Amino acid sequence: MIVLNVFYQTKPGLREAFVEAVKARGILASIRAEAGCRGYEYFAALDDPDRLFLLEQWEDEAALARHGNSAGMAALGQLKQEYIQSTEIRRY
Numbered sequence: 078m079i080v081l082n083v084f085y086q087t088k089p090g091l092r093e094a095f096v097e098a099v100k101a102r103g104i105l106a107s108i109r110a111e112a113g114c115r116g117y118e119y120f121a122a123l124d125d126p127d128r129l130f131l132l133e134q135w136e137d138e139a140a141l142a143r144h145g146n147s148a149g150m151a152a153l154g155q156l157k158q159e160y161i162q163s164t165e166i167r168r169y
Contacts, residue, residue: 078115079141083131084165092121092129095160099153107149113140127162 087095096119099105109117116134135141144150157164 079135079138080169081131081133081135081141082167082169083133084167085129085131085161086163087127087129087160088162089127091160092127095129095156096121098156098160102152102156104149104152104156108144108147108153111140111144111147111149113137113143 085095099119105117108114113136114134115136116132118132120130120132122128122130135144
């Protein structure tokens with residue numbers, strides 16, 4: 078299994094709006110339904126209102142590669158331009 082810890086710093090005051098947009102546009106549901114997705118969960122930081130953590134779990138390298146080329150990732154990329162200031166990814 079491949080695990081990604083993704084740390085987002087949203088633009089000031091936009092954390093909740095980003096999460097709501099991801100859900101409202103069906104991105105969250107479509108990514109969770111991808112073959113090989115074992116988990117895709119967002120968590121809000123308690124001490125920083127603009128920090129967001131995403132825990133991704135993928136079955137194998139092939140599933141992660143498909144995810145990287147998916148429509149959901151393309152849509153997420155567009156949203157990130159609007160809402161996200163920086164992203165840090167740690168792979169395990």
